[in-house]
Amino acid sequence: MGIIGSQIKPFTATAFQAGKDFFEVTDEDVKGKWAVFFFYPADFTFVCPTELEDLGEHYEMLQKLDVEVYGVSTDTHFSHKAWHDTSEKIGKLNFPFLGDQNHVLARNFDVLREGAGLADRATFVVDPDGVIQLVEQTCEGVGRNANELVRKIRAAQYVRNNPGQVCPAAWEEGEDTLAPSLDLVGKI
Template sequence: MGIIGSTVQPFTATAFQAGKDFFDVTEKDIEGKWSVFFFYPADWTFVCPTELEDMGEKYSVLQDMGVEVYGVSTDTHFSHKAWHDSSEKIGKLQFPFLGDQMHTLSNQFGVLREGVGLADRATFVVDPDGVIQIMEITCEGVGRNANELTRKIKAAQYVRANPGQVCPAAWEEGSDTLAPSLDLVGKI
């Protein structure tokens, strides 16, 4: 797909966030910050609320890391508010939900299901320059894990702050990293 390393293009989406009036989010709002675009197929469904609740449990940790989370589906911001107001699990969530009924974001990130009008279950991590650094797309029946996403974001932030270093498989914050060089070829 060639999306890793690409830059988020201009967009405007109306958001719902607990305790706030509806508001617009654009590409300007993500400048200078880490962002997660957490696409899910639809409000009022099955796997989606479990994933969103899991993400909500990590939201304060992600905020402390300088990361904003945007839940995105092709529903409207009105549907997001109604779901928030009527679901115990969704009602606890504090991050903004973007309405993408015109499919702008779903098309831009390449996750709109042809002929269905729903987004795939997909996660994108965008760095402070608006560049997509991480993506994950799963099938309809497989939920994501916010702990693993948090680990990956920590690794991406480490690599950005430490040029010339890379994080090996299963890297955890504080673990050893690698400095790729000709000397390491065939020795790992």
């Protein structure tokens, strides 16, 4: 079975978030709002801080969409704090980072590079019911784009809130959607 449409699996992780003490996050904490699990290979690396900074620039907008963001790597919460305290890019970020040194989350989302102990570069969007709605995964050297992530989240939220409607390619909020029916077959 594919991961799209599946329920997130149980987990408990220790989080670091700027201005807060370390705290626990579980699968139960995620339910009731939209969530992004933003996996990256490791702290103190090269492409990762550019992606995380880009995501951080969209964090306030995502919060307004009732979306919580979790940065996730197989590093510890202590490493996340040290990276935050020493990196100009990471030091600006306000969303929580989950430590996954036991690889529970990376295995739950099937992004663990066995033998390397690192997570693949992957993004998962989870709806308020704890169901995975979107997945993006790239190779090691290809960074992600937070603008596209926000667009996809808006589309997923629209589809959830408007049963019977779907969003065509490159759909932006406020544009026309489609209502799939036999009348449309062969006419698009």
